[in-house]
Amino acid sequence: MPDGSGHMQPYLDQALEGASNLVGSGVDWIDALRRAGADAYGTHGLPKRRDEYWRYTNLNALADEEFRLANGAPAIGLPSLPHKLVAELATYRVVVVNGRLRPDLCALDGLPDDVLVSGLEDLMAAAPARLEPYLGKIIRLDEMPMAALNTAFLRDGMAMFVGDRVVLDKPVHLISITAPGDRPLMVQPRHLVVLGKNASATLIETHITAEGGSSFNNIVAELHMDDGAKLNHFVFQEEAETSVHLSGTAVAMGADTTYDSFVLQSGGAIGRSEIHAYLNGTGGDCRLDGVYLASDKQVVDNTTFVEHAAPGCRSRQVYKGVLDGQSRGVFQGKVHVLRDAQQTDGHQLSRALLLSPRAEIDARPELEIYADDVKCSHGATAGELDDDSLFYLLSRGIPREDARRMLIEAFLSEAIAEIPLEQVAEDFTTHVRQWLANNVGSARGQD
Amino acid sequence: MALLEIKNLHATVDDKPILNGLDLTIGGGEVHAIMGPNGSGKSTLSYVLSGRDGYEVTGGEVLFDGKNLLEMEADERAREGVFLAFQYPVEIPGVTSITFLRTAVNAVRQHHGESPFDAMDFVKYIREKAAGLNVSDDMLKRAVNTGFSGGEKKRMEILQMAALDPKLAILDETDSGLDIDALKVVAEGVNAMRSDERGLLVITHYQRLLDYIVPDHVHVLAKGRIVKSGGKELAHELEESGYAEFLEDAA
Ligand SMILES: Nc1ncnc2c1ncn2[C@@H]1O[C@H](COP(=O)(O)OP(=O)(O)O)[C@@H](O)[C@H]1O
Ligand SMILES: [Mg+2]
Numbered sequence: 212m213p214d215g216s217g218h219m220q221p222y223l224d225q226a227l228e229g230a231s232n233l234v235g236s237g238v239d240w241i242d243a244l245r246r247a248g249a250d251a252y253g254t255h256g257l258p259k260r261r262d263e264y265w266r267y268t269n270l271n272a273l274a275d276e277e278f279r280l281a282n283g284a285p286a287i288g289l290p291s292l293p294h295k296l297v298a299e300l301a302t303y304r305v306v307v308v309n310g311r312l313r314p315d316l317c318a319l320d321g322l323p324d325d326v327l328v329s330g331l332e333d334l335m336a337a338a339p340a341r342l343e344p345y346l347g348k349i350i351r352l353d354e355m356p357m358a359a360l361n362t363a364f365l366r367d368g369m370a371m372f373v374g375d376r377v378v379l380d381k382p383v384h385l386i387s388i389t390a391p392g393d394r395p396l397m398v399q400p401r402h403l404v405v406l407g408k409n410a411s412a413t414l415i416e417t418h419i420t421a422e423g424g425s426s427f428n429n430i431v432a433e434l435h436m437d438d439g440a441k442l443n444h445f446v447f448q449e450e451a452e453t454s455v456h457l458s459g460t461a462v463a464m465g466a467d468t469t470y471d472s473f474v475l476q477s478g479g480a481i482g483r484s485e486i487h488a489y490l491n492g493t494g495g496d497c498r499l500d501g502v503y504l505a506s507d508k509q510v511v512d513n514t515t516f517v518e519h520a521a522p523g524c525r526s527r528q529v530y531k532g533v534l535d536g537q538s539r540g541v542f543q544g545k546v547h548v549l550r551d552a553q554q555t556d557g558h559q560l561s562r563a564l565l566l567s568p569r570a571e572i573d574a575r576p577e578l579e580i581y582a583d584d585v586k587c588s589h590g591a592t593a594g595e596l597d598d599d600s601l602f603y604l605l606s607r608g609i610p611r612e613d614a615r616r617m618l619i620e621a622f623l624s625e626a627i628a629e630i631p632l633e634q635v636a637e638d639f640t641t642h643v644r645q646w647l648a649n650n651v652g653s654a655r656g657q658d
Numbered sequence: 659m660a661l662l663e664i665k666n667l668h669a670t671v672d673d674k675p676i677l678n679g680l681d682l683t684i685g686g687g688e689v690h691a692i693m694g695p696n697g698s699g700k701s702t703l704s705y706v707l708s709g710r711d712g713y714e715v716t717g718g719e720v721l722f723d724g725k726n727l728l729e730m731e732a733d734e735r736a737r738e739g740v741f742l743a744f745q746y747p748v749e750i751p752g753v754t755s756i757t758f759l760r761t762a763v764n765a766v767r768q769h770h771g772e773s774p775f776d777a778m779d780f781v782k783y784i785r786e787k788a789a790g791l792n793v794s795d796d797m798l799k800r801a802v803n804t805g806f807s808g809g810e811k812k813r814m815e816i817l818q819m820a821a822l823d824p825k826l827a828i829l830d831e832t833d834s835g836l837d838i839d840a841l842k843v844v845a846e847g848v849n850a851m852r853s854d855e856r857g858l859l860v861i862t863h864y865q866r867l868l869d870y871i872v873p874d875h876v877h878v879l880a881k882g883r884i885v886k887s888g889g890k891e892l893a894h895e896l897e898e899s900g901y902a903e904f905l906e907d908a909a
Contacts, residue, residue: 598711603748603802606708607762607818608736608769617761621752621801 220256221273222397223249225280226363233366235335241365244347248362251352258356267541267573268483268512272455278397278427280364281309285390287421289316292386293449294642296634297415302384303328309390310367310400316386325374328383331401334370342370345405345435349463349489354516358459361431364399368430371414375407375437382413382443382632387430389454391423402432408465409439415635416444418458418478420451427455434462434470438492441469445635447642450478452509459485466492466521473630474501475639476511477646483512483541490517490524490552497526502626502639504646505538505570512541515559519552519582528559531626533619534570535650541573546587548580555585563593564622566615566651616647659724661686661857662707662826668717669706669882676702678882679718684826687854691868691893692861694879695901700861701745703879704830708742709735723825736762737769739825743815743832745861750802755814758802759784763821787820791847808835809843816847827851828859833867845870865897880904 226249235241257273258265289306292298305328306316312330319328334342352359373379389398406412420426428450436442442462450456456479462470476482482505488497503511511534517526532540542561563572574591596618604614623643630636662684669677676699684690694700705713707720709732720727727735750758763783764774775783784798791813803811812832819827829848833841848871852858860871868876868890876892877884878901885904886892 599748600750602710602732603744603750604758604762605732606710606736606742606744607758607822608733608765609761610733610765611731613761613765614733617753617758618750621750624752 220253222278222360223253223363225397226360234332235339235366238339240343241335241339245363245365247347247352248359248365251359252356252363255356255359262356264354264485264514264543267539267543268481268510270455270481272481273427276395276425278395278425280397280399281311284308284311284313285392287388287390289386290388290419290421292417293419294417294447294638296638297384297417300382300384300634302382302415304384304386305369306386306388307369307400308388309396310398312369323377323379325377326379327370327372329370331368331370331403332366335366341372342403345433346403347433349433349435349461350431351461351487355459355485355487357429357457358431361399361401361429361459365401367398368400368402370403372405373407373410373412376409377407378410379412382415384415384417387416387418388421389419389426389428389450390421391426391453393424395424396426398426398428400428400430402430404432404442405435406437406440406442408437410437411441413443413632414445416446418446418448418450418456420454420478425453426450428457430458432458432460434460436462436464436468436470438465439467440465442471443631444470444472445630445632446472446474446484448474448476448478448482448484450482452478452480452507454479455481457481457483461487461489463489463491464495464497467494468492469496471498471631472500473635474513475503475642476501476513477504477642479509479511481510481512483514485514487516488518488526490519490526491521493521493523495521495524497524499526499528500626500629501530502623502643503530503532503540504643504650505532505540506535506650507538508536509538510541511538514541515544517544517546517557519546519548519555519557522551522553522555524552525556526558529626529629530560531562531623532572533564533566533623534572535566537567537569539571539573542591543575543577544589545577545579546589548578548582548585548587550581552582553584555582555587557585557587559589561591562622564619565593565595566619612652616651619647619651620644660684661723663721664718665720666718667706667715667720669702670714670716671702671712675716676882677706680879680883682877682884684857684859686857688875689852689858689860689871689873691873691876692859692879693863693865693876693893693896695905696863698879699882700879701830704742704828704861707828708732708740733765736822737766741819741822741824741827743812743819743827743829745830745834747803747811747815749804749806751804753802754799755802756781756784756798759798759818759821762818766822784817784821788817790850791817791820792843793817809837809840812836812840812844813847816844820847820851825855826857826859828861830861831863832860833862833864841867842870865893868893878904
């Protein structure tokens with residue numbers, strides 16, 4: 212599909228090339244879905260500055276370098292994971308290398324009946340009918356161009372079904388490893404999570420990069436939550452500084468559902484977490500929280516869109532970040548309250564700590580309200596470490612670097628304290644400390 | 659050798675001269691009080707001595723134990739034994755008091771070549787000091803000064819002083835915002851720390867505190883200079899006469 216000047220949009224050729232050989236081709240709805248993704252992306256191309264949700268994060272790197280789609284998972288073993296407590300936690304483990312499920316590295320014994328965890332590809336081949344009611348149903352292709360591109364490549368990733376009333380006894384830990392070779396590598400995984408009525412689950416994601424060259428990871432997750440379902444969702448995004456990590460998540464929330472998300476981002480040359488939450492039933496409760504850490508020339512982007520479509524729902528967002536060097540943080544959050552969504556309670560807050568004069572934050576919290584009986588608020592703050600607090604610690608003999616680290620950790624700890632799973636909270640804290648030890652050290656005189 | 663020798667000290671804040679040739683000598687074991695009207699530079703003196711950024715020394719010198727105090731960073735001064743009890747203690751959400759105290763005490767101990775306390779030993783150490791000051795375990799578990807009452811904050815300041823065991827303690831309006839009972843607890847805590855070696859500089863606007871922490875010397879600070887010095891009876895005179903004469907004289 213050429214653009215206006217007759218050029219093919221980047222990466223579209225790769226999507227179209229293999230499409231007819233892909234698993235599921237010949238199944239009408241799958242063909243149609245891939246085509247819809249290709250069409251939407253083909254019309255739009257890579258996001259540009261004028262796109263409302265891409266004003267501050269520039270993807271020129273993707274146009275400058277030709278990333279090639281991963282073909283299969285290289286035979287690497289399970290690397291040691293950066294997070295001790297989560298690694299030791301009893302979980303159902305799902306390992307995806309370059310988007311493909313690696314059954315030999317998974318640990319899924321004892322999954323309850325009525326719970327299915329599988330490679331998306333396998334399910335497309337074996338039981339596409341099971342996917343049909345869900346796959347692609349809540350991704351708004353016209354609003355998410357990178358998700359459209361992902362849809363054109365639809366094949367890789369994980370599918371997980373949790374039946375009605377099933378309360379998963381252990382978290383599912385999705386370990387996603389990008390293993391680039393010599394050539395710039397592209398991965399287009401699609402994860403589908405379906406929770407039945409009153410089902411309850413915890414999903415932990417760890418995103419890491421194995422040794423190698425540059426990579427581009429374009430992840431899309433679709434989370435379907437039937438009435439009364441509950442999902443705790445924790446994400447560690449720690450890809451290498453040679454990687455572009457784009458993650459787009461859409462979650463459709465039925466009545467009386469609870470979705471609790473916490474995203475820690477500290478990896479990637481560009482790291483972006485975009486979450487669209489659709490509160491479609493009354494009594495839904497949505498929490499989107501995050502912490503990000505960036506240094507050097509990293510760009511870390513948290514973009515959220517919360518749509519209150521039903522009355523009596525609650526949404527809360529708190530994103531806190533620390534930016535050092537010449538890094539840039541982006542927070543764009545919109546709470547959209549539709550006309551019928553009375554008694555909406557929606558709040559969002561972005562707070563950034565700038566450790567260097569060349570670090571930068573672009574924060575754009577937004578409320579768009581069409582109902583009249585709502586309680587909504589939003590706010591954004593950005594600043595340096597508080598002088599009074601710093602002097603107080605210094606005046607007690609605490610060396611300057613230690614004092615700065617203490618204050619930064621304190622700033623983030625309020626957000627991390629909200630995490631309901633203790634091991635995850637502790638690993639997040641450990642990760643923050645490590646980052647501080649590496650990045651806030653010989654900073655004397657810099658501030 | 660005196661513990662602290664301040665000679666002809668000049669200091670500015672935002673290029674505005676605040677201290678204008680201040681002289682003061684404190685020997686080990688002595689308690690000095692500085693009194694003065696609001697805005698005379700009392701807090702500024704305390705910040706200059708403790709090394710706060712933004713307080714620029716433009717003249718004079720300060721010797722602490724014979725060393726040039728003004729060359730040291732704030733944290734180094736504290737480890738060398740200068741302590742400031744703040745007029746307005748700072749709230750630091752997210753840092754628990756006990757962690758803060760232990761970090762500070764261990765920084766000072768290591769500076770003096772002593773081994774740091776582990777968590778258990780430190781709890782023992784701090785509980786002993788806290789008991790006399792009515793600082794509960796609960797307060798130690800809460801974030802530094804966060805949500806503390808005025809009295810709790812001042813007791814926490816004195817606890818920090820007791821824990822850090824400084825050579826020179828500067829108390830900046832420790833009486834402000836305290837009722838008489840709270841004042842007594844704080845004063846007792848301070849008095850318990852009087853010793854032959856330690857110097858105390860008690861800054862106050864009112865004479866009241868000096869009924870409980872009885873000074874050896876009293877100085878009047880006005881317009882950034884010591885304009886009068888005397889014994890403890892000077893505090894009572896000031897209570898009678900007020901500061902008006904110094905404001906006019908120094909103008
Ligand atoms: N951080 C500051 N910025 C600007 N002016 C200050 C600052 N701190 C003190 N000053 C000024 O310095 C003078 C002395 O203040 P201060 O030392 O607080 O007096 P005191 O403690 O005796 O009341 C006052 O005029 C005050 O306005
Ligand atoms: Mg003052």
